[in-house]
Amino acid sequence: MEVPFVDLSRESELLMTDLIKSTKQVLQSGIYINGPNVKEFERLTAEYFGVEYVISVGNGSDALTFILRTLDLEKGDEIILPANSFIATAWAVIAAGAKPVFCDVGNDMLMDVEDFEKKVGSKTIGVIPVHLTGRVFDVKNIIEICEKRNIQIIEDAAQSFGAFDDEKNKTGSLGLAGAFSLHPLKNLSLYGDGGLITTNNKKLAYKSYLYRNHGLEDRDHAKIWGYNSRLDELQAAFGIIKFAKIEEFTKKYIEIASFYNENLSSYFLKPIIRENFRDVYHNYVVRVPQYKRELIRNFLKSNGVGSAIHYPIPLHLQECSKDLGYRKGDIPNVENFAESMISLPIYPTMKKNELEYVVEIANKAIIEI
Numbered sequence: 001m002e003v004p005f006v007d008l009s010r011e012s013e014l015l016m017t018d019l020i021k022s023t024k025q026v027l028q029s030g031i032y033i034n035g036p037n038v039k040e041f042e043r044l045t046a047e048y049f050g051v052e053y054v055i056s057v058g059n060g061s062d063a064l065t066f067i068l069r070t071l072d073l074e075k076g077d078e079i080i081l082p083a084n085s086f087i088a089t090a091w092a093v094i095a096a097g098a099k100p101v102f103c104d105v106g107n108d109m110l111m112d113v114e115d116f117e118k119k120v121g122s123k124t125i126g127v128i129p130v131h132l133t134g135r136v137f138d139v140k141n142i143i144e145i146c147e148k149r150n151i152q153i154i155e156d157a158a159q160s161f162g163a164f165d166d167e168k169n170k171t172g173s174l175g176l177a178g179a180f181s182l183h184p185l186k187n188l189s190l191y192g193d194g195g196l197i198t199t200n201n202k203k204l205a206y207k208s209y210l211y212r213n214h215g216l217e218d219r220d221h222a223k224i225w226g227y228n229s230r231l232d233e234l235q236a237a238f239g240i241i242k243f244a245k246i247e248e249f250t251k252k253y254i255e256i257a258s259f260y261n262e263n264l265s266s267y268f269l270k271p272i273i274r275e276n277f278r279d280v281y282h283n284y285v286v287r288v289p290q291y292k293r294e295l296i297r298n299f300l301k302s303n304g305v306g307s308a309i310h311y312p313i314p315l316h317l318q319e320c321s322k323d324l325g326y327r328k329g330d331i332p333n334v335e336n337f338a339e340s341m342i343s344l345p346i347y348p349t350m351k352k353n354e355l356e357y358v359v360e361i362a363n364k365a366i367i368e369i
């Protein structure tokens with residue numbers, strides 16, 4: 001049997017009738033940018049996240065960049081972020097003219113609060129907790145220090161659409177603002193790029209509207225220098241269709257993660273499933289002894305099971321980070337994760353027999369190798 005790491009075409013097949021209907025409607029409308037679908041998608045998602053404003057943009061990287069740019073950062077200002085994120089989290093800090101300061105993570109792959117506190121300095125303006133793999137970083141753990149030091153909390157919620165904390169507050173509503181990616185691999189995904197900014201802050205929302213549209217306040221007046229980074233009508237129309245499925249799909253992600261947790265061998269270090277938080281398992285990541293990792297992945301591959309690593313090179317060790325002055329050994333837990341983790345297939349259209357097969361092959365791999 002072949003179980004790919006991901007197969008996006010299955011989902012589009014499932015929704016094809018609605019997708020084609022919407023495509024036709026948008027094409028016939030003659031409105032392709034900033035029309036009724038964009039407004040409706042923003043309205044629906046704002047209600048869902050329980051925030052005042054959702055500003056759709058071209059992608060998740062721009063969502064983060066625009067939020068950071070509204071902080072009017074100066075050269076040397078620092079933004080703290082975990083070193084085990086996707087490169088775009090750090091890029092947004094650079095793009096906004098500030099300096100990324102990398103911090104370590106705990107066993108749950110989320111920012112380590114103690115290390116965060118150590119990294120806070122006189123130049124710290126903000127922190128970007130990343131809800132990595134769709135697991136909620138409990139922002140309550142850093143609120144006191146952030147309030148005391150006037151540090152802004154900007155959530156990287158790219159991987160956590162639909163996740164919420166133990167008070168049922170959704171990611172994207174836990175700090176000053178949240179950034180979501182709607183990239184095809186995300187839990188709420190489009191058929192192209194897209195992103196969302198979530199916030200209750202009117203000024204931040206206003207500036208984000210400007211940034212996404214050339215800095216234009218109206219057709220002719222540019223208030224600030226801006227970008228061209230808008231979600232188009234077609235993608236917004238797809239977003240509305242996908243949004244109607246988000247609860248059903250989220251349940252699926254959680255069911256698959258639970259199945260893995262119950263049935264994978266205890267030789268795998270597995271994520272802890274929390275009852276009081278809703279983690280949405282954008283990725284399902286296990287850890288194995290470092291020396292076995294490639295052997296296990298090869299065994300999976302030769303038996304038709306796809307796997308991936310999120311992410312093999314920590315942000316502080318990327319070539320583009322070399323001027324920031326980090327060395328191997330500086331962020332030990334993140335480095336450890338990078339060498340020992342494996343992401344297994346998890347997507348809402350996975351079939352039961354595929355899931356059972358992945359478990360069978362993975363268990364064979366860890367025991368026999």
Ligand SMILES: Cc1ncc(COP(=O)(O)O)c(C=O)c1O
Nearest residue numbers: 059060061086088089158181183
């Ligand atoms: C944690 C994280 N942050 C930011 C991004 C950037 O989003 P996008 O690819 O939509 O620009 C991604 C997407 O891959 C991500 O996973």
